[in-house]
Amino acid sequence: MQTVSQIIPAADKPRRVARVFGHTPFLAWLLGAAAAVLLEHLLGETFAGLVGLSKVPVLFGLMILMSKPLLFPGALLYVAVIYLLPLLCVAGLLTRPANLVAAALLRFGPAFAVIVHLALFYGVLHFWADISGYRELTVKFTLIAVLLTLSLNLINGYMGEFSCSHPGFMALGAYGASTFTLTLFVNNPLFGKALLPGFLGPWLFPLGLVFGGLLASLGALLIAIPSFKTRGDYLAIISLAFLFIVKSLLENLPFLGGPRGMGGQPDYAGLPVVFAWTAMGVWIMNNYVRSTLGKSLNAIRDDEAAAEAMSVDTRHTKMTAFMFAAFWAGVAGGLFAHVMRFINPATFGVQRLAEMLAMVYFGGLNSVYGSIVGAVSLNLLGEALRPLELFKWIFIPLLLILVMIFRPTGLLAFREFDAVRLVRPLDRDSQGGAP
Amino acid sequence: MSLLRVEQLTHYFGGLRAVHNFSLTIEAGRMHGLIGPNGAGKTTIFNLITGVHAPTAGRVVFAGEEITGLQPHRIAARGLGRTFQDLKLWRHMTVLEHVKMARYATIGYGLIGAFFGTPRRRREEAEIEENACRLLEMLGIEHLAEQVVTNLPYGVQRRVEMARALALDPRLLLLDEPTVGMTPEELNQMMELIRRINGELGLAILLIEHRMKMVMELCRHISVVVFGDLIAEGAPAAIQNDRRVIEAYLGKDTVAT
Numbered sequence: 001m002q003t004v005s006q007i008i009p010a011a012d013k014p015r016r017v018a019r020v021f022g023h024t025p026f027l028a029w030l031l032g033a034a035a036a037v038l039l040e041h042l043l044g045e046t047f048a049g050l051v052g053l054s055k056v057p058v059l060f061g062l063m064i065l066m067s068k069p070l071l072f073p074g075a076l077l078y079v080a081v082i083y084l085l086p087l088l089c090v091a092g093l094l095t096r097p098a099n100l101v102a103a104a105l106l107r108f109g110p111a112f113a114v115i116v117h118l119a120l121f122y123g124v125l126h127f128w129a130d131i132s133g134y135r136e137l138t139v140k141f142t143l144i145a146v147l148l149t150l151s152l153n154l155i156n157g158y159m160g161e162f163s164c165s166h167p168g169f170m171a172l173g174a175y176g177a178s179t180f181t182l183t184l185f186v187n188n189p190l191f192g193k194a195l196l197p198g199f200l201g202p203w204l205f206p207l208g209l210v211f212g213g214l215l216a217s218l219g220a221l222l223i224a225i226p227s228f229k230t231r232g233d234y235l236a237i238i239s240l241a242f243l244f245i246v247k248s249l250l251e252n253l254p255f256l257g258g259p260r261g262m263g264g265q266p267d268y269a270g271l272p273v274v275f276a277w278t279a280m281g282v283w284i285m286n287n288y289v290r291s292t293l294g295k296s297l298n299a300i301r302d303d304e305a306a307a308e309a310m311s312v313d314t315r316h317t318k319m320t321a322f323m324f325a326a327f328w329a330g331v332a333g334g335l336f337a338h339v340m341r342f343i344n345p346a347t348f349g350v351q352r353l354a355e356m357l358a359m360v361y362f363g364g365l366n367s368v369y370g371s372i373v374g375a376v377s378l379n380l381l382g383e384a385l386r387p388l389e390l391f392k393w394i395f396i397p398l399l400l401i402l403v404m405i406f407r408p409t410g411l412l413a414f415r416e417f418d419a420v421r422l423v424r425p426l427d428r429d430s431q432g433g434a435p
Numbered sequence: 436m437s438l439l440r441v442e443q444l445t446h447y448f449g450g451l452r453a454v455h456n457f458s459l460t461i462e463a464g465r466m467h468g469l470i471g472p473n474g475a476g477k478t479t480i481f482n483l484i485t486g487v488h489a490p491t492a493g494r495v496v497f498a499g500e501e502i503t504g505l506q507p508h509r510i511a512a513r514g515l516g517r518t519f520q521d522l523k524l525w526r527h528m529t530v531l532e533h534v535k536m537a538r539y540a541t542i543g544y545g546l547i548g549a550f551f552g553t554p555r556r557r558r559e560e561a562e563i564e565e566n567a568c569r570l571l572e573m574l575g576i577e578h579l580a581e582q583v584v585t586n587l588p589y590g591v592q593r594r595v596e597m598a599r600a601l602a603l604d605p606r607l608l609l610l611d612e613p614t615v616g617m618t619p620e621e622l623n624q625m626m627e628l629i630r631r632i633n634g635e636l637g638l639a640i641l642l643i644e645h646r647m648k649m650v651m652e653l654c655r656h657i658s659v660v661v662f663g664d665l666i667a668e669g670a671p672a673a674i675q676n677d678r679r680v681i682e683a684y685l686g687k688d689t690v691a692t
Contacts, residue, residue: 284550284551287549287550287551287552288549288550291544291548291549291552291556291560292535292536292538292539292542292560292563293539293542293544293545293546293548293549294549295528295532295535295536296536296539298525298527298528298532299525299528299536301525301527302524302525302526302527302528303523303524303525305487305507305519305523306519306523306524306525307508307525307536308487308506308507308508308511309485309487309507309508309511309516309517309519309523310508310511310536310537310539310599310600310602310603311508311511311512311537311539311540311603312508312536312539313506313508313539313540314508320546366527414527
């Protein structure tokens with residue numbers, strides 16, 4: 001009798017949690033996160049001292065896990081008290097008002113609601129990253145990785161081809177954008193005196209990124225012309241060759257710095273800039289893959305002959321998508337160059353390719369959510385494993401093998417990302433009222 | 436003027452002669468049968484008409500314009516829809532997405548619309564969706580619109596394929612063995628459906644089929660191909676009694692006795 005009564009509440013627990021948080025809208029979660037970040041700003045330092053940490057754990061204690069495992073319980077406690085507790089409390093308490101606010105926001109139009117949520121999300125991210133420079137750098141690299149992963153996913157996931165040239169496109173974008181800003185706005189040994197006054201720099205920086213992106217698209221066109229003429233594995237081979245060509249070209253062109261690279265890029269890629277470009281990239285790419293025009297990529301992947309017979313111009317579509325993906329890889333490369341403020345050809349090698357592929361396949365093919373999850377989780381994991389140095393490259397591939405065995409298409413494959421759905425209120429009234 | 440005119444079509448795969456001097460004429464709104472033993476070259480003829488292969492010799496004229504050697508997607512956009520013997524559905528896509536995809540050639544919003552979600556795109560996508568839903572309703576599968584095709588029973592998958600081909604808004608539909616592997620009940624429904632497509636929509640249909648009874652009932656005109664050669668053409672009754680057709684299907688000895 002006793003065992004039965006023990007089992008029933010236990011089995012009921014997930015359902016009870018679902019009942020509490022099942023109607024919690026995204027807005028409430030954001031407010032919860034804001035509360036957690038605020039608490040960290042106010043009490044983080046003090047509480048870190050209380051649990052025996054010398055400073056605030058930078059990435060949820062992940063770094064401590066490998067370098068100083070003894071301090072990990074303290075970090076775990078910190079995460080629970082400073083992050084989880086306020087997050088759950090505020091999200092739970094604000095469920096009802098947040099639903100009302102979310103419904104009100106939607107009345108001003110879906111675009112307005114999404115922008116408000118995005119702004120709030122940025123605010124939370126900004127104040128979280130504010131705590132340490134290292135955190136901010138990690139956030140920037142993660143955002144850039146999202147852009148890279150999603151654009152690679154367009155080819156390897158949505159279109160079902162296998163492209164290896166993404167680091168090459170990234171390099172073209174990085175060198176293109178760097179050349180643009182260094183020539184125009186900075187006195188430097190490679191390109192001489194600045195041609196334009198420096199205050200114009202941040203305003204024209206988007207042009208530099210677009211220039212880098214277009215350069216990458218041009219590179220993609222060179223690959224696309226021979227690769228998409230016939231079907232088969234040509235793209236994988238040609239794109240791999242392209243990656244090596246780009247890398248050795250950059251190593252052997254002295255006016256681009258040769259193997260020693262190019263440094264001194266101006267500090268134009270602040271967190272707001274990187275965030276805005278990532279958000280825009282995700283928005284545009286998601287728009288594309290959700291249109292009938294973009295869905296033709298899926299048709300080509302699943303059966304090219306049928307796609308042709310249904311009036312899809314397969315070659316044109318493949319080339320467009322490939323150049324489009326390369327453009328965003330180029331933009332990501334330009335951002336990367338201005339976050340690092342130094343680039344060299346070795347940065348854009350096969351190792352970077354492996355990282356990107358891991359993010360795509362771990363997160364999930366054919367999915368924006370998957371790309372975000374893959375980029376964020378592997379970036380955090382990479383940081384956590386940093387103390388292990390080279391052994392990092394044993395763990396990450398191992399993880400990848402496990403994912404391939406247990407979830408061959410990745411964690412969140414084949415999900416459609418709908419920002420308006422994400423921000424809608426979740427209570428019963430508004431669900432009943434919604435069309 | 437006839438809708439489709441195939442003249443002296445010949446095709447070689449390397450040294451193998453798959454189709455030889457094949458000619459065919461289909462009038463608008465007619466139903467035409469294409470029969471022949473396995474390996475006779477029926478599907479190759481389909482592939483030649485729809486542009487999958489470019490013929491070694493001969494011409495294909497569709498609605499007064501020559502389409503020989505055009506790319507398949509251009510031919511499809513001109514109003515020539517087809518289904519495949521082995522379905523060729525897109526396994527990760529939903530039923531609705533299948534039907535919408537066939538409107539690809541009519542999309543006018545271009546890349547700008549696709550990237551930025553312009554009002555024009557929203558309008559066109561809504562039109563495409565409405566048109567797709569109408570077709571699904573006509574085929575009685577509108578309740579499955581959001582289902583991924585892989586999860587659906589075979590008979591329904593055939594209907595999805597048919598809906599997809601119809602979404603092209605074709606004037607001529609090429610059906611490659613649409614009833615292969617079907618239960619008798621599914622078979623009857625498919626025959627009914629083909630009749631309706633021909634009758635209500637006024638579509639011309641070229642049908643490859645192995646079930647003689649079905650071809651004889653549906654088509655008023657039949658072509659018989661054996662080893663790439665057209666050996667007989669005419670009304671069902673004439674075909675049934677044609678000496679060479681019987682020979683091809685049953686062997687010479689049977690006719691002799």
